[in-house]
Amino acid sequence: MDLAAEAGLRVRELREARGMSLSELARRSGVGKGTLSELESGRRNPTLETLYALTTALKVPLSTALQGLPSPAEISGExxxxxxxxxxxxxxxxxxxxxxxIRSGATQESAAHSPGTTEHLVVLAGIARVGGLGDPVLIGPGQHGSWAADVPHVYQASEGAVEALLIVRHPR
Incomplete structure (x- = not known):
C-alpha cells in the first residue's frame, strides 16, 4: 500500500475506534467531508496540515496516524x-x-494542538522564525527554541531553506 492508502486507512481506524462519524470528524477538524472521504479511501494524498487537523480533532499525536507507514514516512505541507x-x-x-x-520564503501558521503540547526546534542549517504567532523568535544553526504548541504558532524561513529537528511533546 502507498502513503495515501495507508494514512487514509489509519485515519479511518482511529475515527471508528472513537465511534465518530465521517461527518463529525469533518466538522471537528474543519476538513471537508469530501476531502476526508477521499483521504480515508486512499484516493487523496494527505497534507501535513490536513493530518494535523484530523489528529488534533481525534485527540491523538500526528505520529499515531503515521505509525506503520512505509519508512521513512514523509509528509509535506504548504x-x-x-x-x-x-x-x-x-x-x-x-x-x-x-x-x-521549512522551504525558503515559506510561512506555515499551525493551529493549536491539544492542551499542554510543547514544541522544541533545533536548527541544523538556515534561520527559522518560529513560535507563538504573537512572539516568534529567530533561531539559527546550532540554536534551539521552545514554545507552547497549544496555541496557534508559526514556522517561517525567510532567507533560504531551514533544516531542523522538531520535537513535539504531547501530554497524555
Whole structure:
C-alpha cells in the first residue's frame, strides 16, 4: 500500500475506534467531508496540515496516524516537509521527533494542538522564525527554541531553506 492508502486507512481506524462519524470528524477538524472521504479511501494524498487537523480533532499525536507507514514516512505541507524519526511513549506523554525542512520564503501558521503540547526546534542549517504567532523568535544553526504548541504558532524561513529537528511533546 502507498502513503495515501495507508494514512487514509489509519485515519479511518482511529475515527471508528472513537465511534465518530465521517461527518463529525469533518466538522471537528474543519476538513471537508469530501476531502476526508477521499483521504480515508486512499484516493487523496494527505497534507501535513490536513493530518494535523484530523489528529488534533481525534485527540491523538500526528505520529499515531503515521505509525506503520512505509519508512521513512514523509509528509509535506504548504511550507514544511517532515519525516517522523522517532516516537517515544512514556506513562505521562508521547514525544515525537521529526526531521523537518521549512522551504525558503515559506510561512506555515499551525493551529493549536491539544492542551499542554510543547514544541522544541533545533536548527541544523538556515534561520527559522518560529513560535507563538504573537512572539516568534529567530533561531539559527546550532540554536534551539521552545514554545507552547497549544496555541496557534508559526514556522517561517525567510532567507533560504531551514533544516531542523522538531520535537513535539504531547501530554497524555
Amino acid at each position: 511550507a514544511v516537509d517532515a519525516v517522523l524519526v522517532e516516537r517515544f511513549e512514556a506513562d505521562d506523554s508521547v514525544t515525537e521527533t521529526y526531521r523537518i525542512r
